[in-house]
Amino acid sequence: MSSTYQEWVQREQNSIMHTYGRYPLAVAKSAGCRLYDPEGREYIDLLAGIAVNGLGHCNARLQEAMLKQAATLGHISNLFYQEPQILLAEALLETCHADKVFFCNSGAEANEGAIKLARRYMHHIRHADAHEIITLEGSFHGRTLATLTATGQEGKIKDGFGPLPEGFRTIPFNDAQALRDAISPATAAVMVEVVQGEGGVRPLAPEFLETLKTLREHQNFLLIVDEVQTGLCRTGRFWAHQKFNLRPDIFTTAKALANGLPMGAVLASDEVARGFEPGSHATTFGGGPVVAAVANEVVKIMREERLDERAREVGELAVHHLSDVADRHPDSIVSIRGQGLMIGVELAFPGQEVWKALLDRGFILNLTQGNVLRLLPPLIIEEQDLALFASALDDVLNAL
Numbered sequence: 197m198s199s200t201y202q203e204w205v206q207r208e209q210n211s212i213m214h215t216y217g218r219y220p221l222a223v224a225k226s227a228g229c230r231l232y233d234p235e236g237r238e239y240i241d242l243l244a245g246i247a248v249n250g251l252g253h254c255n256a257r258l259q260e261a262m263l264k265q266a267a268t269l270g271h272i273s274n275l276f277y278q279e280p281q282i283l284l285a286e287a288l289l290e291t292c293h294a295d296k297v298f299f300c301n302s303g304a305e306a307n308e309g310a311i312k313l314a315r316r317y318m319h320h321i322r323h324a325d326a327h328e329i330i331t332l333e334g335s336f337h338g339r340t341l342a343t344l345t346a347t348g349q350e351g352k353i354k355d356g357f358g359p360l361p362e363g364f365r366t367i368p369f370n371d372a373q374a375l376r377d378a379i380s381p382a383t384a385a386v387m388v389e390v391v392q393g394e395g396g397v398r399p400l401a402p403e404f405l406e407t408l409k410t411l412r413e414h415q416n417f418l419l420i421v422d423e424v425q426t427g428l429c430r431t432g433r434f435w436a437h438q439k440f441n442l443r444p445d446i447f448t449t450a451k452a453l454a455n456g457l458p459m460g461a462v463l464a465s466d467e468v469a470r471g472f473e474p475g476s477h478a479t480t481f482g483g484g485p486v487v488a489a490v491a492n493e494v495v496k497i498m499r500e501e502r503l504d505e506r507a508r509e510v511g512e513l514a515v516h517h518l519s520d521v522a523d524r525h526p527d528s529i530v531s532i533r534g535q536g537l538m539i540g541v542e543l544a545f546p547g548q549e550v551w552k553a554l555l556d557r558g559f560i561l562n563l564t565q566g567n568v569l570r571l572l573p574p575l576i577i578e579e580q581d582l583a584l585f586a587s588a589l590d591d592v593l594n595a596l
């Protein structure tokens with residue numbers, strides 16, 4: 197380990213709260229699909245800031261949009277009308293069936309807003325005593341008190357933070373019968389990731405989806421889809437729910453929206469958006485002109501360059517390369533799960549050693565659920581980089 201790395205670790209430990217299990221890597225520079233440590237060693241970025249840098253690092257058009265906006269109108273608060281926010285809302289609404297947007301600053305905040313909107317709509321518009329939010333095991337919805345309660349995982353995420361808010365219920369993943377049993381007149385919403393990210397790149401099963409759609413036709417609950425990780429072309433469609441033929445009443449997004457500047461959004465139908473009125477929900481920073489201008493450019497580039505199609509095509513090539521590796525290592529690789537450029541390689545054993553060996557070879561990715569190597573590369577990644585990764589994984593598994 198270099199002296200710069202050792203020094204940063206020491207200073208970090210002396211100054212920053214210990215909430216992160218950081219990777220043993222210091223990063224000083226980034227460009228495109230590459231990260232560089234302080235000594236200039238290059239890494240292939242297959243993580244993109246955890247599905248954030250969809251357009252890669254240091255994109256010139258985004259830099260220009262940010263500087264131009266910062267030099268024209270920076271922060272003014274949501275007390276005023278400003279065009280970048282309106283333009284972004286209009287651009288987002290062109291990509292989906294929703295009618296209205298609320299801007300905020302993160303994924304957790306977007307999900308918190310979605311939960312509040314569902315409850316308030318039920319209470320104020322439907323005059324129904326329906327407050328319960330049903331979520332799935334393995335889900336991840338954020339770290340605020342409501343969203344960590346919604347999160348279907350136990351352990352450090354929840355431990356010691358009680359009492360947790362009431363009105364949340366978690367059911368087993370993809371269990372259609374459990375969903376039927378859980379829905380009641382008290383249900384405000386069912387909230388799902390159509391492909392669980394932290395949960396190990398796990399899509400909703402067809403039977404569960406059918407049950408969900410049928411129940412929606414006959415019961416009064418709302419459907420919230422958490423697209424914080426899956427949104428903005430990641431899975432091969434602009435929004436993942438489009439791939440699964442769902443029309444959520446509310447969906448959320450964040451990570452890739454401003455390519456690294458903090459931004460989240462709640463999107464909803466006109467009907468459900470009536471649940472909010474002036475004073476019922478707000479944020480100081482959400483949808484500020486600078487982040488909105490950058491997000492506008494992100495959406496424009498994604499649509500111009502058809503990054504949804506690109507994610508689908510390059511994702512298929514990646515799965516093809518990885519499947520070859522899986523064929524050569526049937527005892528080590530249980531499955532390859534690909535949804536566009538959201539790819540999970542499930543190992544038959546704890547993956548820390550494999551993950552570390554790949555990092556040492558210059559590949560940055562994530563290990564989730566202890567045994568799933570998760571790839572969330574920039575949507576502009578070249579097939580060649582993914583082929584290099586597959587070959588490195590092959591070598592690492594050979595050396596075990």
Ligand SMILES: Cc1ncc(COP(=O)(O)O)c(C=O)c1O
Binds near residue numbers: 305425
């Ligand atoms: C599906 C999903 N929802 C919500 C969140 C929380 O987002 P944030 O960290 O921006 O609050 C995440 C973050 O990983 C996520 O993957």
